[in-house]
Amino acid sequence: MLPGRNVPDAIRRGLGLAARGAGDWCDLYRATSAEMPLAIGNRAMRLPAAFVAVSNPQAAVSYGAAVWQGIFDAGYARPGDYLVGNDGVFFIASMPRLGPVLCVKANRTVTLERPNPPSLAGLTRYGGVQQAQTTALMTAWPASVLARQRDGGRGALPGDAPGVTGGAGGWEVLMPGTPGVLLRPGDLVRDDLGRTAVLSGTELTALGWRLFARQAGS
Numbered sequence: 392m393l394p395g396r397n398v399p400d401a402i403r404r405g406l407g408l409a410a411r412g413a414g415d416w417c418d419l420y421r422a423t424s425a426e427m428p429l430a431i432g433n434r435a436m437r438l439p440a441a442f443v444a445v446s447n448p449q450a451a452v453s454y455g456a457a458v459w460q461g462i463f464d465a466g467y468a469r470p471g472d473y474l475v476g477n478d479g480v481f482f483i484a485s486m487p488r489l490g491p492v493l494c495v496k497a498n499r500t501v502t503l504e505r506p507n508p509p510s511l512a513g514l515t516r517y518g519g520v521q522q523a524q525t526t527a528l529m530t531a532w533p534a535s536v537l538a539r540q541r542d543g544g545r546g547a548l549p550g551d552a553p554g555v556t557g558g559a560g561g562w563e564v565l566m567p568g569t570p571g572v573l574l575r576p577g578d579l580v581r582d583d584l585g586r587t588a589v590l591s592g593t594e595l596t597a598l599g600w601r602l603f604a605r606q607a608g609s
Contacts, residue, residue, distance in 0.1 A: 414441030416475030497533035560606030
């Protein structure tokens with residue numbers, strides 16, 4: 392019988408063997424700063440990996456499901472790493488010692504910015520937020536960006552983009568945490584489609600950032 396301390400390594404090696412038979416080769420990226428985690432200089436290694444539904448590995452992942460189970464040898468990986476392969480882009484959210492590795496599939500690339508406070512306030516000054524008056528917090532991070540079903544139970548405001556009842560244009564954004572970066576409500580999020588939204592809620596969990604954003608139509 393294996394000593395208890397060796398069981399997690401044995402499980403990971405077994406998953407690695409399964410990935411060699413059922414998965415595809417992926418590039419593993421590890422961010423070294425808050426900018427462009429998929430830059431070529433952040434590529435750490437290649438490994439075979441497969442991704443399946445968490446509830447049933449033989450079933451298809453349903454609509455609106457961002458979390459997948461990763462099958463690969465996680466001995467050299469850690470939460471927050473990205474895996475890029477034929478199945479898309481995933482980041483590792485959780486690596487329990489004896490449980491499955493949880494990964495989040497990224498469908499968009501986002502940049503987080505913080506509006507700078509206006510230098511002056513008065514009737515003759517423009518008081519809105521301009522892109523040139525923001526500070527970049529996290530640049531070009533793959534993330535899961537999915538539509539939200541509701542936004543705090545409020546009704547749609549006249550300036551909201553159409554689409555989602557009770558909080559039109561709402562997003563839920565999942566992405567890795569980054570040391571030294573603390574996101575807060577009021578920060579801006581932009582995606583690779585050119586859409587911009589304002590963070591209405593931020594939650595740093597054991598799996599990474601869970602952000603709630605409200606897209607404005609004006």
